[in-house]
Amino acid sequence: MMVKRKIIKERIPTPERPVEERLKGFMEVNLGYTFELAVQEAQRCLQCPYEYAPCIKGCPVHIDIPGFIAKLVEYKDEPDRAVKEALRVIWACNTLPATTGRVCPQEDQCEMNCVMGKVGDKVNIGKLERFVADYAREKGIDDELLGEMLPEIEKKEQRVAVIGAGPAGLTCAAELAKDGYHVTVFEALHKPGGVLVYGIPEFRLPNEVVEKELEKLKRLGVEIKVDHIVGKTVTIEELLNRYDAVFIGSGAGTPRLINAPGVNLNGIYTANEFLTRINLMNAYRFPEYDTPIKVGEKVIVIGAGNTAMDAARTARRLGAEVTIAYRRGEEDVTAREEEVEHAKEEGVKFEFFLNPIEFIGDESGRVKAVKFMKMRALEEKDAKGKRKIEPTGETVILEADTVVIAIGKTANRLIVNTPGLEVEGGVIKVDENLMTSIPGVFAGGDAIRGEATVILAMGDGRKAAKAIHEYLQKKAKESA
Ligand SMILES: Cc1cc2nc3c(=O)[nH]c(=O)nc-3n(C[C@H](O)[C@H](O)[C@H](O)COP(=O)(O)OP(=O)(O)OC[C@H]3O[C@@H](n4cnc5c(N)ncnc54)[C@H](O)[C@@H]3O)c2cc1C
Ligand code: SF4
Numbered sequence: 246m247m248v249k250r251k252i253i254k255e256r257i258p259t260p261e262r263p264v265e266e267r268l269k270g271f272m273e274v275n276l277g278y279t280f281e282l283a284v285q286e287a288q289r290c291l292q293c294p295y296e297y298a299p300c301i302k303g304c305p306v307h308i309d310i311p312g313f314i315a316k317l318v319e320y321k322d323e324p325d326r327a328v329k330e331a332l333r334v335i336w337a338c339n340t341l342p343a344t345t346g347r348v349c350p351q352e353d354q355c356e357m358n359c360v361m362g363k364v365g366d367k368v369n370i371g372k373l374e375r376f377v378a379d380y381a382r383e384k385g386i387d388d389e390l391l392g393e394m395l396p397e398i399e400k401k402e403q404r405v406a407v408i409g410a411g412p413a414g415l416t417c418a419a420e421l422a423k424d425g426y427h428v429t430v431f432e433a434l435h436k437p438g439g440v441l442v443y444g445i446p447e448f449r450l451p452n453e454v455v456e457k458e459l460e461k462l463k464r465l466g467v468e469i470k471v472d473h474i475v476g477k478t479v480t481i482e483e484l485l486n487r488y489d490a491v492f493i494g495s496g497a498g499t500p501r502l503i504n505a506p507g508v509n510l511n512g513i514y515t516a517n518e519f520l521t522r523i524n525l526m527n528a529y530r531f532p533e534y535d536t537p538i539k540v541g542e543k544v545i546v547i548g549a550g551n552t553a554m555d556a557a558r559t560a561r562r563l564g565a566e567v568t569i570a571y572r573r574g575e576e577d578v579t580a581r582e583e584e585v586e587h588a589k590e591e592g593v594k595f596e597f598f599l600n601p602i603e604f605i606g607d608e609s610g611r612v613k614a615v616k617f618m619k620m621r622a623l624e625e626k627d628a629k630g631k632r633k634i635e636p637t638g639e640t641v642i643l644e645a646d647t648v649v650i651a652i653g654k655t656a657n658r659l660i661v662n663t664p665g666l667e668v669e670g671g672v673i674k675v676d677e678n679l680m681t682s683i684p685g686v687f688a689g690g691d692a693i694r695g696e697a698t699v700i701l702a703m704g705d706g707r708k709a710a711k712a713i714h715e716y717l718q719k720k721a722k723e724s725a
Pocket of ligand 2: 310
């Protein structure tokens with residue numbers, strides 16, 4: 246018999262830190278649900294059947310979303326049990342839910358086709374996922390669940406090397422460790438996490454949350470060797486001699502530059518350098534930390550993706566007046582909706598249809614202004630479905646003592662230049678099993694896609710782990 250349920254149209258809001266408080270530091274902006282609020286939001290889910298639920302189809306790793314939400318409602322009188330059961334469902338597909346719940350562009354993924362959207366607000370899936378992970382971490386429920394899983398792992402002899410400790414590499418490593426393989430991750434930087442720790446700022450994703458989530462992976466038996474640059478400290482060829490398979494998850498960390506006069510003036514940063522200094526090296530707490538950062542009073546950020554939004558909001562927190570200049574229109578902004586809203590609330594200004602053509606310096610060699618060509622949109626669309634743009638011939642000069650360039654990134658050159666590794670359009674070429682042109686070497690994440698999303702990188706990590714498992718089983722049979 247169909248149970249008649251009350252439809253709750255409006256989303257239960259998550260508390261947020263007020264703007265004045267946010268601008269004083271790097272504390273997390275969104276404060277997340279309490280158990281009571283999470284249950285209220287969970288009760289809005291219509292519980293579409295598993296085979297049909299559009300949210301599951303929209304999530305790149307197909308988490309059983311109605312399934313985990315149902316546990317919060319079913320055990321609403323036993324919060325710890327509700328969270329443990331919900332986490333069990335999430336972990337079946339996603340090992341970093343505190344991270345994805347915070348940074349996934351849910352509006353384009355799981356929440357995109359949520360049926361509730363037809364009668365009211367879509368269910369707040371990301372914040373519910375984050376709640377489950379945060380509550381479990383705070384109460385040690387995640388450790389308890391992990392403790393139950395560990396004895397079930399049957400150890401295998403074969404060894405796998407993973408290059409890069411970002412979401413792709415770490416997910417691949419975790420899945421292989423769950424299958425019993427010896428996994429060693431080689432990371433170039435002194436901390437694991439990839440963009441999660443050096444790119445995405447604390448006010449969106451606290452490093453502590455990532456660190457705690459990564460501890461779980463270490464408990465699974467994954468060994469992480471930091472300060473190891475593959476291509477320099479060790480080559481892929483050497484890894485292939487010592488390991489039975491290799492996974493490349495080295496991301497797309499090489500910034501794209503603007504080929505315009507004056508681009509080397511002082512005060513011009515790539516977003517990568519700017520955000521690394523702040524997030525990884527804690528330069529905003531200089532001189533308590535050694536790395537300095539110099540930000541003036543007027544900052545221009547060029548670009549309108551997540552990276553640009555993060556750089557702009559970071560500069561606001563360092564006290565600057567900030568303008569985002571984008572060569573296309575507002576409808577083409579690629580950053581997450583929530584981040585654009587937060588940036589606007591925090592006083593970041595937006596200028597559209599401006600393309601930089603010259604950086605103008607003062608007598609000491611520091612940038613003082615940027616000259617832009619005004620652009621206009623055409624009706625015709627490009628391959629990515631965006632309206633094409635063309636110069637109008639009219640220019641405009643905006644003053645700035647600091648410029649941050651955030652126009653995208655390409656794959657790491659050291660890896661891409663590996664002999665025998667086929668590359669297409671700046672990214673590593675793989676087959677349908679994510680195997681590269683070198684047998685036994687697999688790849689995923691931004692290294693094969695260019696800059697994409699955390700959950701797509703994690704999805705690749707999972708898929709590659711499965712393919713590596715099959716490859717190694719076949720290899721073991723052949724040598725038996
Ligand atoms: C500022 C910023 C904000 C973003 N915001 C979002 C967001 O809100 N939501 C979202 O879904 N996505 C976001 N993204 C994109 C997302 O972070 C990436 O798609 C994701 O991190 C890709 O994961 P990955 O594991 O492929 O690579 P990465 O996270 O880049 O990790 C690669 C790792 O490999 C290491 N490495 C590189 N070369 C070598 C080498 N030769 N030897 C050893 N190690 C090496 C790197 O140091 C790094 O740790 C953002 C990206 C940036 C830059
Ligand atoms: S992993 Fe991302 S896309 Fe999938 S359910 Fe969670 S928030 Fe949504």
